[in-house]
Amino acid sequence: MNIEQTLKDAEQFLAPWAKELLHPEANRLDVAIQVDDLRAATSALLAAHWGYLSAITGTDLGVEVGQLEALYHFCNGPAITSLRIHLPREIDACLPSIADLIPSASFFERELHEMMGFAFHGLDVSSRLFLPDDWPENVYPHRADFSPDRAAPVAGRRADELPEQGVVGGNTFVIPIGPQHPALKEPGHFEFTVDGEIVTAAKMRLGYAHRGIEKAAESRNWIQNLYLFERICGICSHTHSMAYSLGVERLAQVEAPPRAQAIRELVAGLERVHSHLLWLGVAAHEAGFDTLFMYSWRDRETVMNLLEQITGNRVNYSANVLGGVKCDIGAEQAKAVKEGLTYLETRIRHYLEVVTTDAMFLNRTRGIGTISREEAEKFGLLGPTARASGLSRDVRLEAPYGAYHHFPVSLVMETNGDLEARCVVRLKELLVSCFTMRTIVDNLPEGPLTTRMPRKIPAGETVSRIEAPRGELFYYIKSKGGENPVRVHIRTPSLCNWVSVLEKAVGHQLADVPMLIAGMDPCFSCNDRVVTVNRPSTNETWSWKQLREHGIEYYKR
Amino acid sequence: MNKNNEQFWSQIIDKVRTWARLNSIWAVHFNSGSCNGCDIEILATLTPRYDVERFGIKLEGSPRHADVLIVTGPVTRQARERLIRTYEQMPEPKFVISVGSCSISGGVFEGCYNVGGSVDEVIPVDVYIPGCPPRPEAIIDGIVQLLASLKGGEPRKMARPANVEEMPA
Numbered sequence: 001m002n003i004e005q006t007l008k009d010a011e012q013f014l015a016p017w018a019k020e021l022l023h024p025e026a027n028r029l030d031v032a033i034q035v036d037d038l039r040a041a042t043s044a045l046l047a048a049h050w051g052y053l054s055a056i057t058g059t060d061l062g063v064e065v066g067q068l069e070a071l072y073h074f075c076n077g078p079a080i081t082s083l084r085i086h087l088p089r090e091i092d093a094c095l096p097s098i099a100d101l102i103p104s105a106s107f108f109e110r111e112l113h114e115m116m117g118f119a120f121h122g123l124d125v126s127s128r129l130f131l132p133d134d135w136p137e138n139v140y141p142h143r144a145d146f147s148p149d150r151a152a153p154v155a156g157r158r159a160d161e162l163p164e165q166g167v168v169g170g171n172t173f174v175i176p177i178g179p180q181h182p183a184l185k186e187p188g189h190f191e192f193t194v195d196g197e198i199v200t201a202a203k204m205r206l207g208y209a210h211r212g213i214e215k216a217a218e219s220r221n222w223i224q225n226l227y228l229f230e231r232i233c234g235i236c237s238h239t240h241s242m243a244y245s246l247g248v249e250r251l252a253q254v255e256a257p258p259r260a261q262a263i264r265e266l267v268a269g270l271e272r273v274h275s276h277l278l279w280l281g282v283a284a285h286e287a288g289f290d291t292l293f294m295y296s297w298r299d300r301e302t303v304m305n306l307l308e309q310i311t312g313n314r315v316n317y318s319a320n321v322l323g324g325v326k327c328d329i330g331a332e333q334a335k336a337v338k339e340g341l342t343y344l345e346t347r348i349r350h351y352l353e354v355v356t357t358d359a360m361f362l363n364r365t366r367g368i369g370t371i372s373r374e375e376a377e378k379f380g381l382l383g384p385t386a387r388a389s390g391l392s393r394d395v396r397l398e399a400p401y402g403a404y405h406h407f408p409v410s411l412v413m414e415t416n417g418d419l420e421a422r423c424v425v426r427l428k429e430l431l432v433s434c435f436t437m438r439t440i441v442d443n444l445p446e447g448p449l450t451t452r453m454p455r456k457i458p459a460g461e462t463v464s465r466i467e468a469p470r471g472e473l474f475y476y477i478k479s480k481g482g483e484n485p486v487r488v489h490i491r492t493p494s495l496c497n498w499v500s501v502l503e504k505a506v507g508h509q510l511a512d513v514p515m516l517i518a519g520m521d522p523c524f525s526c527n528d529r530v531v532t533v534n535r536p537s538t539n540e541t542w543s544w545k546q547l548r549e550h551g552i553e554y555y556k557r
Numbered sequence: 558m559n560k561n562n563e564q565f566w567s568q569i570i571d572k573v574r575t576w577a578r579l580n581s582i583w584a585v586h587f588n589s590g591s592c593n594g595c596d597i598e599i600l601a602t603l604t605p606r607y608d609v610e611r612f613g614i615k616l617e618g619s620p621r622h623a624d625v626l627i628v629t630g631p632v633t634r635q636a637r638e639r640l641i642r643t644y645e646q647m648p649e650p651k652f653v654i655s656v657g658s659c660s661i662s663g664g665v666f667e668g669c670y671n672v673g674g675s676v677d678e679v680i681p682v683d684v685y686i687p688g689c690p691p692r693p694e695a696i697i698d699g700i701v702q703l704l705a706s707l708k709g710g711e712p713r714k715m716a717r718p719a720n721v722e723e724m725p726a
Contacts, residue, residue, distance in 0.1 A: 131671075132634045132635040132671070133635075134634075135634075141670055141671075146670075148670045151670060153634075158638060159634055159635045159637060159638050160635050160638070160639070179636065179639050180585075180587050180620070180639060180643050181618070186588050186593060186596065187587075187588045187589070187590070187636060187639070207633075207635050208588075208589075208590060208633060208635050208636045208639070209588065209590040209591070209630070209633060209636070210590070210633060210635065210671050211590055211631065211633060211666045211669045211671055211672050212669040212670040212671040212672065213666070213669065215669070215670060216666070216668065216669045216670075219668075227665060228665055231592045231594070231659075231664075231665050231666075231689070232592060233592055233593055234591075234592040234593035234594025234595070234596070234597060234690060235593050235594075235597060237592075237594070278597060281604075293604075294604055294605055295605075297600070297601065297604035297605070297606075298604060298605040298606060300601075300604075301601070301604075301606040304601075314598070314690075314692060315594040315597065315598060315690050316592075316594055316689060316690065
């Protein structure tokens with residue numbers, strides 16, 4: 001189906017509520033609606049199976065305008081429909097919650113609530129998302145009139161108000177994990193309520209790595225931001241800067257030369273290899289399979305060498321500049337890449353065999369954390385986590401960007417939806433990436449590496465979506481024609497995938513939880529939010545003696 | 558005589574302790590809000606290519622068993638208290654290595670509303686390893702410098718890198 005037809009369909013579904021219809025870009029439909037019509041409009045899109053909710057962007061239009069804006073972005077292939085709602089800029093600007101229609105929206109809504117000060121009817125906001133607990137009430141960092149001195153810590157509160165260890169409610173025990181914990185390489189806090197070995201509720205609190213990058217971006221110029229966004233995440237730094245560059249280039253109506261686009265895709269491919277091998281190692285480590293951890297990290301050094309040879313850096317490559325790339329692929333690099341890929345392909349095939357035949361590893365992965373296709377769709381999962389459940393979500397295929405038109409990748413999908421399938425999807429995806437990278441190196445277009453970019457980016461707003469190693473990465477960029485962006489909103493894939501851990505931990509053994517967390521390849525630094533699911537309402541405190549007696553009784557059974 | 562004897566044995570024990578410490582540094586890693594770049598490079602130093610286990614260095618899960626605290630990232634508001642708690646849980650003598658530009662000066666996150674600044678404003682730091690992120694070789698060099706300074710008894714406190722304030726954000 002072509003984009004025009006898809007957007008026409010959306011237009012038709014939304015016609016009863018639309019106050020204004022705009023086509024800001026060829027692939028975007030912008031529908032202004034009233035607050036009260038939001039739920040009806042969302043239901044209409046859902047009933048027609050028109051795409052999925054990708055992100056909700058909140059913008060403060062400024063004190064003079066006196067309005068807040070909420071944008072609900074629905075994506076269907078390359079087409080994007082944004083429902084635009086304006087609300088008066090008051091503390092109690094209230095939106096109806098759509099979390100009951102789309103579970104993953106609860107993450108987005110809670111972010112909007114904390115950062116922008118929207119209130120939501122029917123959303124539990126009793127605990128903080130990613131701001132510290134000593135953050136003052138009614139101070140919202142993404143509002144235009146925010147200044148850091150208004151956010152002085154509230155006296156008598158701690159930065160993270162966490163319940164004490166071992167608080168018992170009913171016949172359960174709460175096990176806190178993190179923010180510093182051997183199973184976590186990054187800071188996050190989890191509370192797993194367990195009944196014996198079985199997890200009965202899961203809660204998480206993030207925000208330990210929340211730095212306030214979106215706000216910082218508003219005070220830095222377009223070029224500085226490139227390097228800031230690269231440091232959102234050290235693992236997928238190239239995809240962040242690529243999504244940003246593509247968005248800014250679209251605003252400036254500049255297109256990077258074909259050679260630059262191909263090199264961008266090549267570096268993104270290498271980054272995917274490094275990220276997935278890193279993930280394989282960490283997942284193996286969580287399963288107690290340290291041999292595989294060491295082997296996969298040894299082989300990962302091959303791709304690190306290639307990245308270093310091409311870009312000069314091992315981690316934050318800075319390969320992108322606005323309007324192109326800064327590194328070229330010469331004959332020497334091309335040869336090294338091809339040799340490296342040959343080696344990696346044999347190793348990846350070997351790992352594919354290991355994860356599908358090693359009995360010990362299979363005990364930890366087969367049939368664990370199974371997510372059906374329906375659930376994946378309901379949770380709004382993205383990337384390899386979704387593709388392992390038979391949900392074909394891959395921006396590289398749905399909405400090709402950059403050089404993916406010329407050097408396409410093929411879809412890798414598994415249907416089992418368990419941890420084994422997630423391992424297999426990621427490894428097979430690497431083989432596809434290796435094949436594509438080889439094609440790129442062999443058929444690299446000739447031409448310059450950069451085009452000229454204006455220093456001031458013309459006014460406008462755009463959406464840039466690309467496929468990061470963990471799933472769809474969403475950038476919303478708004479310019480007023482100045483040297484700085486007025487708003488950049490970033491929705492990272494890990495945020496959408498967390499729900500798979502929290503939902504699936506319940507009913508599993510506590511020992512499976514680290515594997516479940518690793519299974520979605522979380523990135524704490526990318527997203528810092530919190531959500532509670534399935535929290536039991538019992539609140540009864542047991543003495544140590546009672547607890548011990550319960551334990552003895554439990555294991556007698 | 559008795560006093561001399563006591564002194565003699567305490568010197569011997571100190572020597573044995575230093576020898577043991579130099580050959581089995583256990584490190585605990587704390588991410589105080591970093592972008593992950595430094596963390597993956599720290600992990601890389603533990604894996605076969607760089608293999609710091611050659612020096613007897615091992616990543617330890619619990620701060621209560623660790624000699625060295627490796628901190629990455631600018632200290633975010635929420636991580637600050639946790640960092641202090643982790644540091645306080647470590648037994649004496651303890652050493653702190655601050656890895657990465659943002660743990661030294663805030664780096665690219667300087668001025669963000671939720672970022673406190675550098676690690677040494679929160680806990681005392683022994684070794685600074687700059688870089689965004691530093692290469693594994695640089696991290697190994699930092700650790701080796703710490704070991705070398707321990708050989709002489711008390712660790713030499715590294716001067717805070719000069720010109721930190723003038724570094725571009």
